[in-house]
Amino acid sequence: MRLLIYIARRLLLLIPTLLGVTIVCFSLVRVLPGNPAYFILGPYATEEDIEQVKTELGLDKPLYQQYVIYLNDILHGDLGYAWHTSQPVADDLKQRFPLSIELATIALIITLIVGVPLGVVSAVKRGSWVDNVARVLAVTGVSMPMFWTGLVLIYFFFFRLRWAPPPMGVLDVLMERPPTVTGMILVDSIIAGNWETFGSAISHLILPAITLALPMIGSITRMTRSSMAEVLHSDYVRTATAFGLPRRTVIYRDALQNALLPVVTMIGVLYGFALGGTVLIEMIFGLTGMGSYSFGSIMNMDYAGVQGAVLMVAVIFVMINLLVDILYAFIDPRISYG
Amino acid sequence: MHRKSHRAPRVLSLLGVAILLSMLLPLAAAAAPPAQDISPVPCANEYTTQADDSLSKIAEKYLGNVMAYQAIMVATNRMHAEDDSFPEIDDADAIEIGWKICIPSAEDAEVLLAPPAIAEDEADTVLIVAVPGDLEGWDPATATYFTANEMIQTLYDRLLEYEVTEDDQGRPVADTTKFKGMLAESWSASDDGLTWTFNLRPGVKFSSGNELTAADVEYSFDRALNMGKGIQNMMLGFAGITDPAQTVVVDDYTFQFVLEEPNNLLLHILTLGPNAPIIDSKVVEAQVTEDDPFAEKWLRNHVAGSGPYILDKYEPGNQVVYVANENYWKGAPELKKVIYKTVPSAQDRILLLLSGAIDMAYDVPGVDLTTTLKDAPGIQIMHFPVPSTTVFFTNNTVAPYDDVTVRKALCYAVPYDALIDKVLYGLGTPSAGPVANGVAYQKDVNECTYDIEKAKALLAEAGLSDGFDMTLTYREGRPEEEMTAVFLQAELAKLNINVELEKIQTAAWSERRSAKTITAGLDGYTPYAPDPTYVMNFWYVTDGILNTWVYSNPRVDELTSIAVVEPDAAKIQASMEEAQDIIGAEQPVTWLFNPYWNVVMGDNVQGYVFYPDRATRHNVLYKD
Numbered sequence: 012m013r014l015l016i017y018i019a020r021r022l023l024l025l026i027p028t029l030l031g032v033t034i035v036c037f038s039l040v041r042v043l044p045g046n047p048a049y050f051i052l053g054p055y056a057t058e059e060d061i062e063q064v065k066t067e068l069g070l071d072k073p074l075y076q077q078y079v080i081y082l083n084d085i086l087h088g089d090l091g092y093a094w095h096t097s098q099p100v101a102d103d104l105k106q107r108f109p110l111s112i113e114l115a116t117i118a119l120i121i122t123l124i125v126g127v128p129l130g131v132v133s134a135v136k137r138g139s140w141v142d143n144v145a146r147v148l149a150v151t152g153v154s155m156p157m158f159w160t161g162l163v164l165i166y167f168f169f170f171r172l173r174w175a176p177p178p179m180g181v182l183d184v185l186m187e188r189p190p191t192v193t194g195m196i197l198v199d200s201i202i203a204g205n206w207e208t209f210g211s212a213i214s215h216l217i218l219p220a221i222t223l224a225l226p227m228i229g230s231i232t233r234m235t236r237s238s239m240a241e242v243l244h245s246d247y248v249r250t251a252t253a254f255g256l257p258r259r260t261v262i263y264r265d266a267l268q269n270a271l272l273p274v275v276t277m278i279g280v281l282y283g284f285a286l287g288g289t290v291l292i293e294m295i296f297g298l299t300g301m302g303s304y305s306f307g308s309i310m311n312m313d314y315a316g317v318q319g320a321v322l323m324v325a326v327i328f329v330m331i332n333l334l335v336d337i338l339y340a341f342i343d344p345r346i347s348y349g
Numbered sequence: 350m351h352r353k354s355h356r357a358p359r360v361l362s363l364l365g366v367a368i369l370l371s372m373l374l375p376l377a378a379a380a381a382p383p384a385q386d387i388s389p390v391p392c393a394n395e396y397t398t399q400a401d402d403s404l405s406k407i408a409e410k411y412l413g414n415v416m417a418y419q420a421i422m423v424a425t426n427r428m429h430a431e432d433d434s435f436p437e438i439d440d441a442d443a444i445e446i447g448w449k450i451c452i453p454s455a456e457d458a459e460v461l462l463a464p465p466a467i468a469e470d471e472a473d474t475v476l477i478v479a480v481p482g483d484l485e486g487w488d489p490a491t492a493t494y495f496t497a498n499e500m501i502q503t504l505y506d507r508l509l510e511y512e513v514t515e516d517d518q519g520r521p522v523a524d525t526t527k528f529k530g531m532l533a534e535s536w537s538a539s540d541d542g543l544t545w546t547f548n549l550r551p552g553v554k555f556s557s558g559n560e561l562t563a564a565d566v567e568y569s570f571d572r573a574l575n576m577g578k579g580i581q582n583m584m585l586g587f588a589g590i591t592d593p594a595q596t597v598v599v600d601d602y603t604f605q606f607v608l609e610e611p612n613n614l615l616l617h618i619l620t621l622g623p624n625a626p627i628i629d630s631k632v633v634e635a636q637v638t639e640d641d642p643f644a645e646k647w648l649r650n651h652v653a654g655s656g657p658y659i660l661d662k663y664e665p666g667n668q669v670v671y672v673a674n675e676n677y678w679k680g681a682p683e684l685k686k687v688i689y690k691t692v693p694s695a696q697d698r699i700l701l702l703l704s705g706a707i708d709m710a711y712d713v714p715g716v717d718l719t720t721t722l723k724d725a726p727g728i729q730i731m732h733f734p735v736p737s738t739t740v741f742f743t744n745n746t747v748a749p750y751d752d753v754t755v756r757k758a759l760c761y762a763v764p765y766d767a768l769i770d771k772v773l774y775g776l777g778t779p780s781a782g783p784v785a786n787g788v789a790y791q792k793d794v795n796e797c798t799y800d801i802e803k804a805k806a807l808l809a810e811a812g813l814s815d816g817f818d819m820t821l822t823y824r825e826g827r828p829e830e831e832m833t834a835v836f837l838q839a840e841l842a843k844l845n846i847n848v849e850l851e852k853i854q855t856a857a858w859s860e861r862r863s864a865k866t867i868t869a870g871l872d873g874y875t876p877y878a879p880d881p882t883y884v885m886n887f888w889y890v891t892d893g894i895l896n897t898w899v900y901s902n903p904r905v906d907e908l909t910s911i912a913v914v915e916p917d918a919a920k921i922q923a924s925m926e927e928a929q930d931i932i933g934a935e936q937p938v939t940w941l942f943n944p945y946w947n948v949v950m951g952d953n954v955q956g957y958v959f960y961p962d963r964a965t966r967h968n969v970l971y972k973d
Contacts, residue, residue: 055895097485173704184706
């Protein structure tokens with residue numbers, strides 16, 4: 012019951028949070044120099060054309076009025092019309108978002124599979140070669156810029172070795188998409204039972220996912236290691252060891268489970284990082300998700316597109332963090348939700 | 350406490366199991382690709398044809414799409430195979446009253462309309478082109494961006510086109526002095542040069558199946574004129590067509606333009622790939638709404654044309670796919686599919702090209718054209734001289750640039766050879782003046798060379814030997830302009846001119862250019878029609894829309910308006926040469942260089958023909 016009240020309260024808190032997001036991104040795009048009307052009409056526009064388009068877009072109205080109109084539209088489920096793709100923003104999001112979600116999710120999964128065990132082993136066997144390798148990996152992973160790792164991976168795995176497919180799109184060029192159900196290519200392939208597109212999509216997503224995962228692996232390894240080290244020094248672990256419990260049991264049953272608590276919190280933060288990282292990753296790997304959409308919208312001064320994309324990312328990020336907090340309630344009884 | 354905390358790893362282990370399962374799935378799948386399905390689809394509706402019915406009308410009524418007539422045809426024919434009460438339809442145009450027609454559901458229709466997937470071994474009939482960015486809508490009346498222009502050129506036809514000749518290297522190029530009929534079989538002008546009659550090619554069909562008639566030609570031009578905005582409207586204005594009353598349908602296959610005075614640009618404008626396409630009036634009018642009287646929203650991402658290719662798929666930010674128009678009046682194109690892939694990274698485009706994964710790449714940096722890609726196996730690079738001119742401009746009305754001596758000084762301070770060598774990597778030629786080589790009546794009027802002593806003397810003459818401050822503005826995402834700016838900064842420092850570089854976003858650039866508030870900057874221009882009046886009208890007459898340098902000379906304006914209407918070639922030449930002389934003497938801008946148009950393709954792609962609008966004619970390409 013208390014948990015339900017907590018969830019309800021958190022959901023209510025979403026309203027001011029998202030309102031804040033709308034204000035920030037609404038004003039940010041308008042602070043950028045330049046007016047979209049010039050962009051829409053291209054270099055040959057006359058002054059009258061520009062004025063006409065400004066009126067069509069509502070840009071001739073004062074800012075606060077524009078904001079009220081924008082807010083009113085959102086509340087009615089209308090995210091506006093993206094001129095640079097010539098379709099409603101809602102349609103753009105429907106087409107583009109699933110791919111970024113898939114990419115971020117795969118990257119997160121890779122991060123957890125590689126990062127957590129590496130962190131645990133480094134903590135347990137401090138100073139061992141595993142610890143040293145993990146430290147080097149973590150530092151390089153975090154410090155190498157993603158566009159560079161991405162290009163290097165493309166160069167070796169696509170251009171030299173020909174293991175990876177060409178970095179353009181998520182499917183082979185002549186492949187047809189399976190019928191859209193969720194919009195996520197992997198899920199849709201499974202639903203359609205089309206393993207050809209599934210395999211192609213996986214092979215197109217694996218390099219970008221690794222590129223995105225590398226810096227995250229670095230931070231999660233260090234995080235797991237320090238948290239594990241702390242727990243290993245705690246009283247209850249010492250007590251358990253003193254009682255003569257086997258070391259394996261102490262580490263993997265008693266210590267690990269508590270050490271992983273902060274890691275669960277990290278998942279929410281990392282997911283946000285992964286979604287943000289898709290901007291660069293998608294540009295490098297020629298993928299068309301949210302990242303390349305946001306970029307395209309910004310470059311084309313497409314206010315509606317930028318606002319829609321930012322709002323969507325914010326909603327997802329907030330939801331994931333809510334989910335993580337609720338998950339926490341289940342796994343850590345110390346937390347009360349008063 | 351321990352008991353409860355078991356759940357954290359449990360969540361993770363569940364995740365792990367899910368991942369393992371998903372990795373195993375592809376192994377379990379050994380499914381063969383689905384075979385071509387020809388079984389009947391259920392009829393969502395059955396319909397009995399009546400007088401005056403046509404399949405496309407029925408398709409529009411039931412499926413909301415005239416193109417779906419093909420789906421109805423296929424569905425009915427498949428039913429016919431099982432049930433004799435359905436007729437067999439051979440020709441969509443020949444249906445009889447009282448036929449029982451099978452109308453599939455909208456979803457089934459979509460499946461039926463989808464073209465069969467092309468097998469791998471047919472890859473040599475597919476052309477894959479990597480482009481850096483999105484297409485920004487391709488309504489022919491308003492589209493101004495290059496990729497959209499190219500697309501319009503491929504999906505629509507025009508009344509006229511240029512003949513093809515060979516350049517000095519034996520490569521096929523457009524001959525901009527000779528016209529030939531495209532949708533017009535023949536044309537003629539009245540003796541006073543005011544009435545132009547175009548006899549249309551009969552039997553040309555739009556991809557909707559509608560026949561192209563003079564009504565469509567009239568609609569195409571009237572639409573742009575009535576919109577009262579956009580590039581097509583402006584181009585028609587250059588050709589002396591400003592009022593829908595000037596477009597006349599004589600009969601189904603005869604169309605006339607009635608001019609108020611003779612015009613030398615008319616035929617050129619009518620050949621322009623992006624700016625004179627003939628659109629399917631019936632299809633477009635069906636999309637007109639009260640808010641959108643010209644169906645602008647619809648035409649931005651749909652096509653109603655008769656060109657050699659038909660738009661198959663548009664996935665914003667990912668790809669645009671065209672399929673060959675098998676009924677094209679010139680004959681079906683060799684390449685059956687053209688795929689434009691968005692690949693934002695230039696490095697990726699180069700790797701893709703080198704690996705053979707794509708056939709053609711746009712926007713490849715000059716440094717790669719002259720190093721990595723040069724002599725690379727499987728790659729061909731062609732450089733075409735185009736009338737593109739890159740300029741270093743200053744606002745002619747702002748001090749000290751309102752003094753011609755100062756402008757001349759700037760002009761003599763530019764290291765021309767170094768720019769061509771280091772910025773263009775040799776892929777360009779020195780500029781001859783406002784009108785570039787390749788445009789009719791071109792005259793070499795650029796007196797400037799790199800002579801810093803002369804520049805100093807000129808500046809001293811203007812009383813500015815102590816120099817001044819200059820803000821040099823250029824656009825983001827244009828590495829060539831950035832390098833040029835750095836060169837100019839270094840050279841102008843020798844004249845004590847302190848140059849501050851200002852890089853701004855394209856949107857901000859457009860706004861400031863339009864407001865004419867850039868005092869010094871870098872820009873470039875390319876006339877699509879190789880006529881000097883076109884150059885003058887856009888860039889050098891007083892109210893020229895792209896006269897960013899705010900140059901004004903009444904005599905140049907006058908000479909331009911004379912040359913546009915003058916029938917006598919010798920007089921045109923005289924007036925245009927005089928205009929160029931004036932501009933050369935007044936030096937409104939510094940002409941830096943003429944960059945080449947670089948075409949980069951796999952060496953198995955043959956048949957490329959260069960046109961001054963730079964758009965690729967996909968229907969003449971083939972793979973060897």
